[in-house]
Amino acid sequence: MSGQQEKASLETIWVPGHTGWQGQQRANSALTVFGVVFGIVVLLFSMILFTDPAPAMKALGVGVIAAVAVGTWLLVAHARVTRVRVVRPVVDGQTVVFGGAAGIIWPLRAFALVGALLLATWTWSIFSVPADRLSLFTLLLLPVIALIMMIAGIRSWFRAPGAHRLALRPEGLELRIPRNNAAVAWDEVVGAALEGNRVVLRMATAQPSSWAAADLASDPVLLAELVTFYASRPDARAEIGANTLVRLRSGEF
Known part of the structure; x- marks a missing residue:
């Protein structure tokens, strides 16, 4: 995938090949x-x-x-x-942020x-x-x-406009939801999945964190699958940034 940098602007991406929420x-x-x-x-x-x-x-x-x-x-x-099969990321260097509505x-x-x-x-x-x-x-x-x-x-x-956000970086992820925050390295992340009306982010040693399906302006199932992909594929984490958009557009995760 290309390593070109993209401006920190909001993208709306329809993801193919996934059932979604x-x-x-x-x-x-x-x-x-x-x-x-x-x-x-x-x-x-x-x-x-x-x-x-x-x-x-x-x-x-x-x-x-x-x-x-x-x-x-x-x-x-x-x-x-x-939200169904739609994600709305913002890329800033090697950080991909999925924000609230x-x-x-x-x-x-x-x-x-x-x-x-x-x-x-x-x-x-x-x-x-x-x-x-x-x-x-x-x-x-x-x-x-x-x-x-x-x-x-x-x-x-x-509350700051970015109070609800999921940020992915090559070294780890940050979940910022009021009263339910997490900042962990990828090696600590087991995976994520939609359970009921919440996406549960499971850690190896820490307590799980979660966010409600409507907390972020992106498909919660796709976000859970993307987090699980990077958690299980250390070789792909270096691409996080502009190339994550390429992966989202292709649906290859």
């Missing part, structure tokens, strides 16, 4: 059905809030609708990332604003609306949901 369409269908049902229930709840004469309750209804809108945005952003960053960050809006309107309602007009869901669950959304959104603002 088969779970995306079913997973998206299940998520879509859940999202539609949940969205209808929440929208009906927001309509109840709009019928209340208190301005605070109407504002709370606006916050609930905003939360549904951002949740739908996030769901659509995930669904639009085609860029399209989900802004929906996640928007959760911070929506969570703050929900919490503010909930506080206004607590101090301006009689208690007998506030349901248990409004009193107890809404502030918890708002706080969870705020925390997730704020963390997304401070």
Whole structure:
């Protein structure tokens, strides 16, 4: 294979000769059905809030609708990332990086604003609306949901764009997933495989690491097969870099 260096730019490669991941369409269908049902229930709840004469309750209804809108945005952003038999590497010298889906960053960050809006309107309602007009869901669950959304959104603002990544180098690999990181030499890597909805990276002496199938914007099965190939073929590791793209395009791994 050629040893030419390629610029550090995102490539989208369809890999021939491999079955790849088969779970995306079913997973998206299940998520879509859940999202539609949940969205209808929440929208009906927001309509109840709009019928209340208190301005605070109407504002709370606006916050609930905003939360549904951002949740739908996030769901659509995930669904639009085609992963089956597709990998998206970036080559920088002798490092090949498979990153996360860029399209989900802004929906996640928007959760911070929506969570703050929900919490503010909930506080206004607590101090301006009689208690007998506030349901248990409004009193107890809404502030918890708002706080969870705020925390997730704020963390997304401070998280680097490359927070989710799998990097391959001639000497080893690095997996960077929040709360599940690994940086190991190839001799420590036994292999990788999709188990359920996660890719499990098995080591010779350390505990396994893993990432969710949707954590990265590439086919999780192909990534597992590529990692296993380099783990079992020491003679091929020197090619890692631009020549990995050639191997991906050929499907010879």
